[in-house]
Ligand code: SF4
Protein backbone atom coordinates (compact mmCIF):
# COMPACT_ATOMS: atom_id res chain seq x y z
CA UNK A 1 0.00 0.00 0.00
CA UNK A 2 1.02 3.59 -0.57
CA UNK A 3 -0.37 6.49 1.44
CA UNK A 4 0.34 10.14 2.00
CA UNK A 5 0.27 11.24 5.61
CA UNK A 6 0.85 14.45 7.50
CA UNK A 7 3.02 14.14 10.60
CA UNK A 8 2.80 16.85 13.20
CA UNK A 9 5.37 16.80 15.90
CA UNK A 10 6.25 18.68 19.02
CA UNK A 11 9.53 20.46 19.53
CA UNK A 12 11.13 17.76 21.67
CA UNK A 13 10.71 14.89 19.17
CA UNK A 14 12.57 16.59 16.38
CA UNK A 15 16.01 15.15 17.09
CA UNK A 16 14.83 11.52 17.09
CA UNK A 17 15.89 9.54 14.00
CA UNK A 18 12.28 8.92 13.01
CA UNK A 19 12.72 8.43 9.29
CA UNK A 20 15.70 6.13 9.74
CA UNK A 21 13.67 3.92 12.10
CA UNK A 22 10.75 3.74 9.68
CA UNK A 23 13.01 2.44 6.94
CA UNK A 24 15.16 0.13 8.99
CA UNK A 25 12.74 -1.37 11.53
CA UNK A 26 9.49 -1.32 9.55
CA UNK A 27 10.72 -1.85 6.01
CA UNK A 28 8.85 1.17 4.71
CA UNK A 29 9.82 3.20 1.69
CA UNK A 30 9.11 6.88 2.06
CA UNK A 31 9.30 10.07 0.15
CA UNK A 32 9.21 13.39 1.98
CA UNK A 33 6.96 15.68 -0.03
CA UNK A 34 7.01 18.65 2.25
CA UNK A 35 8.64 19.52 5.55
CA UNK A 36 8.29 22.53 7.73
CA UNK A 37 10.67 21.98 10.59
CA UNK A 38 11.49 24.51 13.20
CA UNK A 39 13.49 23.96 16.40
CA UNK A 40 11.37 26.51 18.26
CA UNK A 41 7.87 25.58 17.13
CA UNK A 42 5.86 22.47 16.35
CA UNK A 43 6.79 21.01 12.98
CA UNK A 44 5.02 19.20 10.18
CA UNK A 45 6.07 16.84 7.44
CA UNK A 46 4.10 15.39 4.54
CA UNK A 47 5.33 11.94 3.57
CA UNK A 48 4.37 9.36 1.03
CA UNK A 49 4.93 5.96 2.65
CA UNK A 50 4.90 2.65 0.86
CA UNK A 51 5.03 -0.85 2.31
CA UNK A 52 3.05 -3.88 3.43
CA UNK A 53 -0.11 -2.95 5.34
CA UNK A 54 1.12 -4.66 8.52
CA UNK A 55 4.43 -2.74 8.44
CA UNK A 56 2.59 0.45 7.69
CA UNK A 57 0.35 0.03 10.75
CA UNK A 58 3.36 -0.80 12.94
CA UNK A 59 5.12 2.30 11.64
CA UNK A 60 2.12 4.45 12.57
CA UNK A 61 2.03 2.89 16.05
CA UNK A 62 5.70 3.74 16.45
CA UNK A 63 5.04 7.36 15.50
CA UNK A 64 2.12 7.52 17.94
CA UNK A 65 4.34 6.18 20.71
CA UNK A 66 6.57 9.22 20.13
CA UNK A 67 3.58 11.51 20.50
CA UNK A 68 3.60 12.38 16.81
CA UNK A 69 0.18 13.06 15.32
CA UNK A 70 -0.42 11.32 12.03
CA UNK A 71 -3.22 12.20 9.69
CA UNK A 72 -3.78 10.36 6.42
CA UNK A 73 -4.39 12.48 3.37
CA UNK A 74 -7.41 10.71 1.99
CA UNK A 75 -8.19 13.10 -0.75
CA UNK A 76 -6.46 14.42 -3.78
CA UNK A 77 -6.68 17.91 -5.13
CA UNK A 78 -6.82 18.32 -8.84
CA UNK A 79 -6.94 21.36 -11.09
CA UNK A 80 -9.08 21.51 -14.17
CA UNK A 81 -6.64 23.17 -16.56
CA UNK A 82 -9.41 24.10 -18.97
CA UNK A 83 -11.28 26.07 -16.33
CA UNK A 84 -8.37 27.89 -14.64
CA UNK A 85 -8.15 31.53 -15.75
CA UNK A 86 -4.89 32.18 -13.81
CA UNK A 87 -6.44 34.92 -11.72
CA UNK A 88 -4.00 34.16 -8.87
CA UNK A 89 -6.59 34.21 -6.07
CA UNK A 90 -5.71 30.71 -4.89
CA UNK A 91 -2.01 31.56 -4.44
CA UNK A 92 -2.81 33.79 -1.46
CA UNK A 93 -4.41 30.94 0.52
CA UNK A 94 -1.98 28.15 -0.39
CA UNK A 95 0.44 28.03 2.56
CA UNK A 96 2.80 25.36 1.14
CA UNK A 97 2.94 27.32 -2.16
CA UNK A 98 1.72 24.38 -4.21
CA UNK A 99 -0.13 27.04 -6.20
CA UNK A 100 2.21 29.84 -7.15
CA UNK A 101 2.63 32.47 -9.79
CA UNK A 102 5.26 32.10 -12.47
CA UNK A 103 6.31 35.74 -12.90
CA UNK A 104 7.70 35.16 -16.38
CA UNK A 105 4.57 33.73 -17.92
CA UNK A 106 2.14 35.21 -15.34
CA UNK A 107 0.52 31.79 -15.15
CA UNK A 108 -0.43 30.11 -11.89
CA UNK A 109 1.42 26.81 -11.55
CA UNK A 110 0.18 23.86 -9.51
CA UNK A 111 2.87 21.66 -7.92
CA UNK A 112 0.83 18.69 -6.85
CA UNK A 113 3.67 17.28 -4.76
CA UNK A 114 3.58 20.23 -2.38
CA UNK A 115 -0.18 20.13 -1.90
CA UNK A 116 -1.33 19.10 1.59
CA UNK A 117 -4.99 18.91 0.55
CA UNK A 118 -6.18 21.69 2.89
CA UNK A 119 -8.92 22.54 0.34
CA UNK A 120 -8.65 26.31 0.83
CA UNK A 121 -8.09 26.85 -2.89
CA UNK A 122 -11.26 24.89 -3.67
CA UNK A 123 -13.26 27.41 -1.65
CA UNK A 124 -11.76 30.56 -3.16
CA UNK A 125 -11.50 29.66 -6.84
CA UNK A 126 -14.15 31.73 -8.64
CA UNK A 127 -14.44 29.36 -11.61
CA UNK A 128 -14.33 26.13 -9.57
CA UNK A 129 -11.18 24.88 -11.26
CA UNK A 130 -9.86 23.19 -8.10
CA UNK A 131 -11.56 19.92 -7.23
CA UNK A 132 -11.35 17.32 -4.48
CA UNK A 133 -11.30 13.60 -5.19
CA UNK A 134 -11.60 11.04 -2.43
CA UNK A 135 -9.72 7.74 -2.42
S1 SF4 B 1 -8.27 30.74 -8.22
FE1 SF4 B 1 -8.92 29.21 -9.73
S2 SF4 B 1 -8.92 30.29 -11.67
FE2 SF4 B 1 -7.73 31.51 -10.24
S3 SF4 B 1 -5.61 30.85 -10.58
FE3 SF4 B 1 -6.45 29.62 -8.90
S4 SF4 B 1 -7.22 27.77 -9.87
FE4 SF4 B 1 -6.94 29.28 -11.48
Ligand code: SF4
Pocket residue numbers: 077093094095096097098099114115116117118119120121122
Ligand atom coordinates in the same frame (compact mmCIF):
# COMPACT_ATOMS: atom_id res chain seq x y z
S1 SF4 C 1 -5.47 22.18 -1.29
FE1 SF4 C 1 -4.35 23.63 0.02
S2 SF4 C 1 -2.22 23.04 -0.24
FE2 SF4 C 1 -3.32 22.09 -1.93
S3 SF4 C 1 -3.17 23.52 -3.61
FE3 SF4 C 1 -5.07 24.00 -2.51
S4 SF4 C 1 -4.53 25.61 -1.04
FE4 SF4 C 1 -2.62 24.64 -1.74
